[in-house]
Amino acid sequence: MAIPRSLHSRPRWLAAAALVVAAAGCKAPDQRIAPFADAWGAAEFGRAEEEIDKLVAEEAGVEPALVSSSRGLDETIVPARGDTFLFLLEKAMTRLASNDTDATIDLMRRCRDALETRYTDSDIKGWLLAGVKDDTALEYRGADYEHVLTPALLALVDLLEGGQDAYAYALQVSEVQERILGSTFGEDVDGEGNGYNPRKLYQRVALGAYVEGLVREREGYSSEAFKAYERARDWGGAVPVVVDACERTTNGVYAAPHHGVVHVIRLAGRGPRLVQGRSPMTDSAMFLANIGSIVIGENVGTLGQMEIPVPVVFCPDMYAAELEIRAGGQVLGTTSTLLDVGAVAAQQVEANLPWILARAAIRRTVKAVAAKAAQDAADHSNSDPGVGLLLGALTNLALTIGEKADTRNWTALPARFQIARLEVPEGTHDLDLGSGMHASVRVAAGKDSYVVVVQPDLSKAGVVLIDVYSGAPDPAPAPEPAPAAATPEAPRP
Amino acid sequence: MKKNHVLLVPLALAAVVAACGSTGRVKAEGEDQLVGDKRAGTLTYDELVQQSTTKLVAQAGMQARAQGPYKVAFFGIETKGSEELRDQLPAIYDQIELILVNSGPFTVLSRKAVDRASQEVGLRDFSDLFIAKNRDAFIGVMGRDSNAPDVLVYGTNTTQTSESSGGWFSRDTKERRYTLSLEMIDAHTGTILAKVSDSSEIEYKK
Numbered sequence: 001m002a003i004p005r006s007l008h009s010r011p012r013w014l015a016a017a018a019l020v021v022a023a024a025g026c027k028a029p030d031q032r033i034a035p036f037a038d039a040w041g042a043a044e045f046g047r048a049e050e051e052i053d054k055l056v057a058e059e060a061g062v063e064p065a066l067v068s069s070s071r072g073l074d075e076t077i078v079p080a081r082g083d084t085f086l087f088l089l090e091k092a093m094t095r096l097a098s099n100d101t102d103a104t105i106d107l108m109r110r111c112r113d114a115l116e117t118r119y120t121d122s123d124i125k126g127w128l129l130a131g132v133k134d135d136t137a138l139e140y141r142g143a144d145y146e147h148v149l150t151p152a153l154l155a156l157v158d159l160l161e162g163g164q165d166a167y168a169y170a171l172q173v174s175e176v177q178e179r180i181l182g183s184t185f186g187e188d189v190d191g192e193g194n195g196y197n198p199r200k201l202y203q204r205v206a207l208g209a210y211v212e213g214l215v216r217e218r219e220g221y222s223s224e225a226f227k228a229y230e231r232a233r234d235w236g237g238a239v240p241v242v243v244d245a246c247e248r249t250t251n252g253v254y255a256a257p258h259h260g261v262v263h264v265i266r267l268a269g270r271g272p273r274l275v276q277g278r279s280p281m282t283d284s285a286m287f288l289a290n291i292g293s294i295v296i297g298e299n300v301g302t303l304g305q306m307e308i309p310v311p312v313v314f315c316p317d318m319y320a321a322e323l324e325i326r327a328g329g330q331v332l333g334t335t336s337t338l339l340d341v342g343a344v345a346a347q348q349v350e351a352n353l354p355w356i357l358a359r360a361a362i363r364r365t366v367k368a369v370a371a372k373a374a375q376d377a378a379d380h381s382n383s384d385p386g387v388g389l390l391l392g393a394l395t396n397l398a399l400t401i402g403e404k405a406d407t408r409n410w411t412a413l414p415a416r417f418q419i420a421r422l423e424v425p426e427g428t429h430d431l432d433l434g435s436g437m438h439a440s441v442r443v444a445a446g447k448d449s450y451v452v453v454v455q456p457d458l459s460k461a462g463v464v465l466i467d468v469y470s471g472a473p474d475p476a477p478a479p480e481p482a483p484a485a486a487t488p489e490a491p492r493p
Numbered sequence: 494m495k496k497n498h499v500l501l502v503p504l505a506l507a508a509v510v511a512a513c514g515s516t517g518r519v520k521a522e523g524e525d526q527l528v529g530d531k532r533a534g535t536l537t538y539d540e541l542v543q544q545s546t547t548k549l550v551a552q553a554g555m556q557a558r559a560q561g562p563y564k565v566a567f568f569g570i571e572t573k574g575s576e577e578l579r580d581q582l583p584a585i586y587d588q589i590e591l592i593l594v595n596s597g598p599f600t601v602l603s604r605k606a607v608d609r610a611s612q613e614v615g616l617r618d619f620s621d622l623f624i625a626k627n628r629d630a631f632i633g634v635m636g637r638d639s640n641a642p643d644v645l646v647y648g649t650n651t652t653q654t655s656e657s658s659g660g661w662f663s664r665d666t667k668e669r670r671y672t673l674s675l676e677m678i679d680a681h682t683g684t685i686l687a688k689v690s691d692s693s694e695i696e697y698k699k
Contacts, residue, residue: 105579109577109579113531116531154577158577162617164569164571164572164577164578164579164582165572165577165578165579167572167573168572168574168575168576168577168578169577171574171575172575172576175575218618219618219620220620444615444617447615447617469612469615469617
């Protein structure tokens with residue numbers, strides 16, 4: 001079959017179509033992270049780290065050996081390059097599982113700074129126009145709950161290191177949260193008050209306020225601690241550990257004489273993972289698409305839209321049971337869920353869905369316009385109308401086929417943050433944390449001790465981490481056996 | 494002509510690469526330092542440390558004595574503000590120790606020894622230093638190695654923030670005051686010998 005001349009003269013359309021079709025063949029983000037997420041979810045921390053090192057290396061353009069040897073901290077690994085920071089957040093969790101709190105904090109701080117630069121609460125026009133292919137072509141901005149949980153985890157990990165900066169990180173949680181909730185992004189798209197602000201539907205996260213209260217309480221500032229705990233109660237509901245904290249800082253005391261406090265913080269289960277689903281176009285999304293199309297100056301026809309690929313939250317451990325902590329056969333306490341990460345992620349994705357759909361509708365229309373332009377151009381230079389039609393159809397197909405939902409997210413987060421506060425006499429205690437996990441904690445009178453349990457697979461033992469002050473010293477090494485009388489070397493086979 | 498074009502392409506490419514790649518430069522002495530656009534940086538902390546430590550030495554008014562310089566156990570800086578000090582801390586500690594040694598009749602005890610002794614005695618918070626038995630225990634541990642301190646020094650870093658949303662013609666503004674307070678107490682009596690602070694304010698716009 002002879003190729004029409006017009007196709008020779010406009011090879012860029014074919015090249016573009018080929019590129020987009022090739023891009024459509026690329027892995028979806030959730031498939032790309034799956035080897036890591038599966039290993040992490042199975043509590044195979046070593047394998048998970050190998051997998052994430054490969055992804056960090058790929059995204060940052062460095063050798064995998066450099067990622068592992070530098071613990072992800074080499075200066076040439078730039079978190080802001082592509083989605084590197086997202087993979088470094090996963091890497092930070094594997095470092096935490098290796099009890100390398102130092103690298104965990106450094107990695108998370110770098111990621112926090114990269115996340116900050118990606119945060120946008122203005123320029124709705126640019127946001128609407130971005131991402132010709134689909135949302136995965138955009139730089140990942142980080143889910144809003146990831147912005148909040150990064151400093152929250154920094155605060156918790158810092159407590160393990162002695163808590164020098166824990167209070168600062170806890171305050172940062174509130175700062176980030178208020179910035180997000182105070183955002184007017186999407187609220188007034190056309191300058192006439194039309195729009196939709198998904199962030200107004202968000203639930204506040206109580207974790208930062210709780211850590212803030214905890215730090216203030218251990219310093220002896222009960223009234224300040226109460227204010228922070230009160231905020232945690234207002235935001236997180238009547239969680240037993242928070243209700244007790246409010247009561248204690250109002251009418252009680254930090255601990256009985258000669259007693260200390262052990263805080264057990266359990267990162268329980270596999271956190272939310274985004275997978276691709278499909279959604280029909282909704283009325284609210286159509287409304288937003290129409291307003292948006294006016295703002296960006298496109299004449300958008302939003303009728304007859306097909307189903308659109310959208311991110312859906314998958315959280316297999318949504319109902320992680322609480323942990324009972326025992327010592328000497330006695331139950332010392334039970335954890336309370338302070339934050340259900342899966343629920344927060346699901347709520348935020350749901351809240352953002354109208355804009356995700358509206359963007360897709362606008363994008364599809366822009367693509368249809370491009371296809372029409374291709375068709376017109378071909379018609380103009382070719383007498384055969386079939387060529388124009390073919391080019392238009394090919395362009396549209398190439399631009400629409402393989403559209404993917406943006407399923408990027410931080411997969412190593414737990415399903416739930418569960419916290420228990422145990423008041424125990426000073427001395428060393430062997431805490432039974434279930435599933436064969438134990439923590440030998442040295443408790444000082446009037447002081448806090450912190451135990452963090454990282455347990456992504458609830459059917460298996462996870463990793464138990466104890467703060468630097470409270471880890472019981474290792475038992476003295478057994479005396480060297482007396483040198484035995486020289487024995488003749490056994491003959492080799 | 495065509496040959497010239499062939500030569501120009503790699504030259505242009507090299508120029509683009511040179512313009513986009515990472516670069517480094519040794520700064521001249523006295524050249525201005527960067528002010529962080531989101532958090533306080535070296536400039537702010539250098540100034541705070543310099544000013545407050547110098548004030549501390551002056552206010553303490555210690556004179557040289559026959560037994561030799563006063564032995565200082567420096568416990569560190571507590572973060573009570575909303576910005577972590579993490580990678581600033583080692584440099585801040587070094588600067589404070591340097592100023593103490595160079596501007597007064599002081600000698601600073603090894604930080605590793607102080608940390609180790611604090612851990613052994615179970616000192617976690619600076620407020621523990623105001624309990625006589627804690628101080629005695631600490632001095633006892635340090636004294637075993639003939640390093641019994643005469644004075645104890647510690648500090649606190651705080652921040653105060655004011656925020657204002659921008660309007661049509663102005664950007665969102667955040668003003669943050671950074672304060673470094675230092676305290677020097679008598680290792681034996683727990684009396685406060687000197688207490689000073691210094692502040693610096695940064696305006697952030699976004």
